[in-house]
Amino acid sequence: MKLTRYAAVLGAGLALALTGCTMGSPDGATGSGGDDDQIQIAIIPKINGIPYYQAVEKGVQEAADELGADVEVIWNGPSTAEASAQVQIIQNMINAKVDVIAVAANDPAAVAPALQQAEDAGIKVMSWDGDADVRELFVQLIDANEFGAALADQMAEQVGEDADVAVVTSTLTAPNQSAWLEGIKARIAEAHPGLNIVTTMESGEDQELAMNQTKDIIRAYPDVKGVFAITTAALPGAAQAVESLGLSGEIAVVGNSTPNAIKQYFDSGTLKSAVLWNPIDHGYLTVYSALALAKGEVVEGEAYDAGRLGSYTPQADATSLFVMLSAPLVFTSDNIGDYDF
Amino acid sequence: MYRDRSSQISIAVFLGIVLAVLALLAPRFFDPANLGDLGTSVAITAVVGLGALAVIATGNIDVSAGAIFAISGVAGASAADAGLGPVASLAIAVLTGAVLGAVNGVLVTLLQIPSIIATLGTASVFSGGLIFLTDGGLWIVGLPKDYTWLGQGSVLGVSVPILFAVVLCVLSALLLTQTPAGRRIFAVGSNAEAARLAGINAKLVEGATFVINGIALGIASTLTVARLGQAQTNLGDAITILAITVAVVGGTSVFGGTGSVLGIVLAAALVELTRSALTFLHLDPLWSESLQGLFILAALVLSVVQRRRAGRRLRPTSIFRTEASRA
């Protein structure tokens, strides 16, 4: 068809023009053909555009800046917290021939085939935050059982040994969430059998939904004395719910979130304590770990350098090796002001 | 104007059934505090629904509602955080929403792209743009008390969002039924060709409805952020579907030309009620999403059955305007 022929010519012309424009752009594009000495590390968070991961990215950027031109760090996350989107990114990173892929998996099994392909192609694979079934190293946020235990203990401290409690989580399909929930339940069974979880609600990353759900729970289950809000967006939402109902101090709220988001609730007394880790440090450590992995320095029992965080020594686990970012940090109104993220 | 009583009746019936079940099984639902809270949620949802009503009544659709909600909410919160005070912050949120709505309006009226395509495109551009401009996401905390009063305060025992919603609903109802402008909206929705021949500037009307939707979303997001005391960039995730659901369940025909404010309010009540009721009835949260879908479907079926019995035929055209009436 004549039209199609004209079209192809027009297309070629447009393409040349477009390429001329894009090649001049200082976008991340220029790094794709980077020199072979430079180590390219692809960091894939669970989702792009959530403030929590913005904090992680800060740490990643800090590490990248420190390491200078030897390392190129690529931050590329999916727009939905779904494994399929991550599989696409992993595949693209394989094709872009990066040196290390570090992924916070939305589903440990779903990303495994793609990660195996990466390994087969000679790319080092590691996981962080959300573990994957195929990886040489896992930079773990926190031990699920320790974390769950800390939360359960805090709850028991605030509501006593005999009470109804409820849980607000992000989604029941998120592996971290279910692992932490198991940790909480295990600790309850072991040390606080009088605590009874009456319901578990999903709020996604929606702070408003968490707030509304908490209000509903408090009203629908009048015997509930405490709420576990175990995701970053839910804790302030739940605290807000308790506060707006005027029940500050009467209903305990326990969970995890970033200090800035919950500081105000410590001031008002709604929150007595929260369990935290430092997402900035997590990102920072991930980059240094990736570098160590690329250089072959990740060996069981041998410490590798992690910049300002000191050194970390990988331990063996069921899949391969792991390091733990830190023990759960418990925050109270005394020390919450010391942190800014 | 074209009032469709049948769907209003069916939603009211549904509401009645749910309320009756709640009264029997979970009387605690009717605590004044809970109802007040529910009322606030319904109010904000109703405002969102009003915006959707305007757009759908002219036969268009706006799937970028969630993105506009998020951007205007973040804009307003940023202003409040910078100390600009509640009035200015609200104004900024509304203005942002209006501008974004205008972009949609231009695409649909001047470039004549079908609204579902245009707003699908702008949804991506807006949400991607928000993440890009906020450098990965924003979380504004500790908003000033005079601003959060908009979402948490009350006047004479009635919460501020409810007051907002009441005022807006009354204004909209008057606009739609008593003024020429309102009649034009339904006219364009019913039959754009005929409306044009009658001298109505269909393009202006359609464009205006997108701006109206943006304004409504700006107000609703301000109330939401104020209620929360914090603002995250993922504010709008559930809003798009919510807006369409409320509008449609509320009797706004996707073919255009019908709709009522009362329907919107009833639908907002039904949607918020089902969400809450599931908790109060101690139903397994795992089933909540499917039950909500089921509920909406039932409400729809009922409204259609009602309509059939009332003898109205549903027009057999596509929900997307044909090329002819676009020209």
Place this chain on the structure above:
Amino acid sequence: MRKRIADHLPTAVLVVLLVVVVIAMSGLSRHFLAVSNLLSAIQLAAPLGIIAIGMTFVVLIGGIDLSVGSTFALSAIAIGMLCSAGVPLALAAVLGLLVGVLCGLLNGVLVSALGLPSIVVTIATMAGYRGLALAISGGSSFPIPADLAFLGQGYVAGVPMPVIILVIVFAVAAVMLMTTPYGDRLYALGANPVALRFAAQRSRRLTLSAYVVAGFLSAVAALVYGTMVSSAKSNFGTGYELAAVTIVVVGGVALTGGRGSLWGALLATVVIALLQNGLSISFVPTEIQTMFVGGALILTAVIYRWLPPLLVAGRRRDTVVDGGRTSSTATHPATPTKETTQ
């Protein structure tokens, strides 16, 4: 004259877009033009492409199916849970496909028999099906046994299986739409629903069939995808419905129904897949990618809307100049480029 141009336009535009994308993306990254990269890009897009083919059937009759992503998830969960329960793999796969058919059937019945608007019905079933998937799976992930893995991960003559399945689905669907009476009737229904309404029974069955096809193909996509990632989870395919609509629109299938071809949907799948792949391996941030896709959608929609009238006007002017005869066609009131009202 105008109709013919409008019909061939999408293919031409998409070819241009394809060329533009390929050249631009290869300029951004030296890894783009590798055969393995191009194939993997299309492989990853195959499930969505299969869904888009199903969506095309529905859009051709003037409807829309926003529940395809949820049907996708529910079928995947069905397959995963059945496999875990010990059901023979082939049977599990077939039952999963059946789930897709049933989902489509429900949509079709609600739209054809009850006359409910498709956009509204499918928004409700979108929540319903996914909610069901969540409820019965409890949020957990179910492994899909390695014996089925070749469907999603295998290669035949160097071409990934998902790509082959996409091509087969396309071929069958294309034959159905372009050569059989069924296809003719489907186009007719979309183009002129009023006329066909007089044969009400048939139009109802046609409508029903379109939704069943969409549901079935969503299930096929689920099988391909589930075997690609060797697992099944209820949050699969989030956002796929809007992505499928995007592909269909970029592919030039008119949302009003009755116009457009599967070639458009297939080419659009490839163009968008390569665009996203190219941007991704050039390390362009995700939010920019999102904006690009949104921009591409609007751009193609503008082109489809404005190019035919401009081309036609161009040709009419040629007719006038030729031979020096003043033809009245240049000022023919039907020239669609002019806004004669307002």
